[in-house]
Amino acid sequence: MRWHPGDVVALRDVWFGSVWRAVAGITIEDTDARSVFWLPAGAEASYPVDGEGAEIRMPRADFERAGRRTKRTMLVVCEPAQPWTLWLHLDDAGSFDHWYVNFEHYAGRTAVAYDGRDHKLDLIVERGGAVRWKDEDELVEAARLGLVHEAAVRRDAAQALALPPWPTGWEDYRPAERWDAPELPAGWDDL
Numbered sequence: 001m002r003w004h005p006g007d008v009v010a011l012r013d014v015w016f017g018s019v020w021r022a023v024a025g026i027t028i029e030d031t032d033a034r035s036v037f038w039l040p041a042g043a044e045a046s047y048p049v050d051g052e053g054a055e056i057r058m059p060r061a062d063f064e065r066a067g068r069r070t071k072r073t074m075l076v077v078c079e080p081a082q083p084w085t086l087w088l089h090l091d092d093a094g095s096f097d098h099w100y101v102n103f104e105h106y107a108g109r110t111a112v113a114y115d116g117r118d119h120k121l122d123l124i125v126e127r128g129g130a131v132r133w134k135d136e137d138e139l140v141e142a143a144r145l146g147l148v149h150e151a152a153v154r155r156d157a158a159q160a161l162a163l164p165p166w167p168t169g170w171e172d173y174r175p176a177e178r179w180d181a182p183e184l185p186a187g188w189d190d191l
Contacts, residue, residue, distance in 0.1 A: 001111060003027040003035070006179075010113040010188035011037060011076060011085075013104070015059035015147075019189045022046045022113070024182035025076060028175070033081070035114055036170065039074045042181030046189070057138060059118075059147060065189075069181065077168050078114055080106040083156040085116065086165050096171040099125040103156050112185040119153045125166055133157075 003009055005027055013021040023045040025037030048056040048063040056063055073090040087100040101123040107115040120142045122134040143150035 001109070003030040005029070008112075008182040008185050009035075009037060010184050011039075011078075012113045012115045012188070013059075013118045014107055014115045014191065015117065016061040017191060018061075018063075019046070019113075019191065020048055020059055020063075021118075022184055022188055023070060024184045024188075025114075026175075026179050026182055028075070028173070033079060035078045035080075037076045037078070037114075038175055038179065039070055039076060040179060040181050041070055041073045043070045044181070044183045045070055046184065058141060058145065074100075075170055075173060077165075077170060078106075078116075079165075082106075082165065083119075083153075084160060084165070086168060088168065088170060094174065096127065098127060099123075099166045099168075101125065101160055101165070103153055103160075110187075110190070112187050119148050119156070121153050121157060123157065123160060125164075131161070 007027040009025055009027055010022045011025050012019050024043045025039045028038050029036040045068050046065050049066045050056055075088040077086040085102045087102060089097045089100055091097040103119040103121045104116040107117050120135050120138040124132045124134055139150060139153055142148045
């Protein structure tokens with residue numbers, strides 16, 4: 001099953017047999033080696049909350065869902081063979097701003113979704129090359145809870161620094177047509 005340019009897909013984080021997080025993206029490219037998605041500002045997203053409506057950062061089986069819209073435009077490069085997805089963030093003027101390396105495990109796909117399991121650690125790389133780690137505390141906590149193997153995630157991070165997956169060649173990409181902010185597709189929350 002392949003998606004075609006313009007198809008709307010849910011990019012999902014799956015835990016405990018449920019969709020933990022999801023965001024709607026528009027397919028730009030889909031091959032065996034790589035899938036690329038355009039997420040215009042305002043794309044529909046779902047995220048986990050507790051009974052009081054506060055966002056939950058650490059995966060657990062009991063949660064509720066809330067919705068929001070993305071604030072920035074992003075392009076997401078997903079290569080199933082890599083232990084990360086690469087999110088290219090654009091600024092308010094629509095120009096490339098920075099890379100966001102989201103360390104995760106590819107977990108498969110459905111007719112309407114590209115699935116991963118987030119490993120909590122992230123790497124932000126500025127245009128000029130400055131590197132900043134994000135959520136190291138969440139990685140440590142996820143490892144303590146048995147959700148991830150910290151040493152393996154850190155090896156993946158070392159690999160990304162040794163052989164950077166950036167630049168991608170997609171930094172200047174802008175769609176030929178203007179797409180409205182996508183809604184999550186029907187069946188996005190089915191596994």
